[in-house]
Amino acid sequence: MTQPMIQFDKVLKAYGALQVLKDLDFTVDKGEVVSIIGPSGSGKTTVLRVLMTLEPIQGGTMYVDGEPLNRMQANGELVDASAAHIRRIRSKIGMVFQSFNLFPHMTALENCNESPIYTQGKTKAEATEESMRLLDMVGLADKAGHYPSQLSGGQQQRVAIARTLAMHPEVLLFDEPTSALDPEMVGEVLEVIRELARSGNYTILLVTHQMGFAREVSDRVCFFDGGRMVEQGLPDDLFGNPQNERLQQFLSKVLEAG
Ligand SMILES: Nc1ncnc2c1ncn2[C@@H]1O[C@H](COP(=O)(O)OP(=O)(O)OP(=O)(O)O)[C@@H](O)[C@H]1O
Numbered sequence: 001m002t003q004p005m006i007q008f009d010k011v012l013k014a015y016g017a018l019q020v021l022k023d024l025d026f027t028v029d030k031g032e033v034v035s036i037i038g039p040s041g042s043g044k045t046t047v048l049r050v051l052m053t054l055e056p057i058q059g060g061t062m063y064v065d066g067e068p069l070n071r072m073q074a075n076g077e078l079v080d081a082s083a084a085h086i087r088r089i090r091s092k093i094g095m096v097f098q099s100f101n102l103f104p105h106m107t108a109l110e111n112c113n114e115s116p117i118y119t120q121g122k123t124k125a126e127a128t129e130e131s132m133r134l135l136d137m138v139g140l141a142d143k144a145g146h147y148p149s150q151l152s153g154g155q156q157q158r159v160a161i162a163r164t165l166a167m168h169p170e171v172l173l174f175d176e177p178t179s180a181l182d183p184e185m186v187g188e189v190l191e192v193i194r195e196l197a198r199s200g201n202y203t204i205l206l207v208t209h210q211m212g213f214a215r216e217v218s219d220r221v222c223f224f225d226g227g228r229m230v231e232q233g234l235p236d237d238l239f240g241n242p243q244n245e246r247l248q249q250f251l252s253k254v255l256e257a258g
Helices: 044-051 083-090 108-113 124-137 153-165 183-199 211-217 235-240 245-257
Strands: 004-015 018-029 033-037 059-064 071-074 077-080 093-096 171-175 203-207 220-225 228-233
Touching: 004 044, 004 203, 018 044, 018 059, 018 203, 018 228, 033 044, 033 211, 044 059, 044 171, 044 203, 093 153, 108 124, 108 153, 124 153, 153 183, 183 203, 183 211, 211 235, 220 235, 220 245, 228 235, 228 245
Parallel strands: 033 203, 033 220, 093 171, 171 203
Antiparallel strands: 004 018, 004 059, 071 077, 220 228
16 A cells, blocks of 8 residues: 555644544545535545644644654654654655735745745856746746736736645645635636646645535545545445535535525
8 A cells, every 4th residue: 555645633723622633533635626515614634734834733643744744753662753854754744824925025036036945056157047947837927027916916926736736745835725815816826726736746646615616526425524634435326426514515505605
């Protein structure tokens, strides 16, 4: 059996008394494209944020490519991970946020190649060449010199994707990547994600409210409710023949809303 690329083993995440992830067990295989759907507050974004180590967890272990992320081996024992250990494992993961998070004082090109975390081990010329190739890939080579304020939301999100790819991640996390966009810009961003999913080069975990897109691009869709994964399956099975009552209710509400 192949080793999962991402594994959550009884992960517990709480904000004070509010338990957001409740002993979550969840895996994503290497090269798999998995979407997480579910009602607001069910813990979808939290799954991505704890994996990015943007939030601490209170219990359990997360593994990336077989290595524990928040724990490490020391003298034959699993102990809390050091900052260096976390940085090394985390460098395999790139995240695209709902709100782009570009540096406003940097051009599109500089956003991709000016930060040391994006350019490790490359000369300036190599970093620039690669960033230009990535901007071209997301259809924005002609906007390389533009600042975020001179770009539409859809263009900013495509720069954010190019910037994430510049880190050479093996895993891509997308947190509702189109929900901050005007409707006419959604398609151009989905097209880029669709291409990345089709390329087979990445393990992708996508949190989305766009059921049609989740159904189209995913190898597997997971339904979260109340901090647990309550149903998962092939997209056509999960959407076409949902078993869990909460999932049935959720899907009929989403369909009603159009
Ligand atoms: N920093 C925080 N402090 C306190 N509570 C938080 C924090 N971040 C998230 N929560 C709470 O954790 C729960 C899960 O949040 P999360 O963002 O993971 O949900 P979600 O399923 O992604 O929801 P949505 O679809 O609305 O984005 C919610 O009840 C939320 O209010």
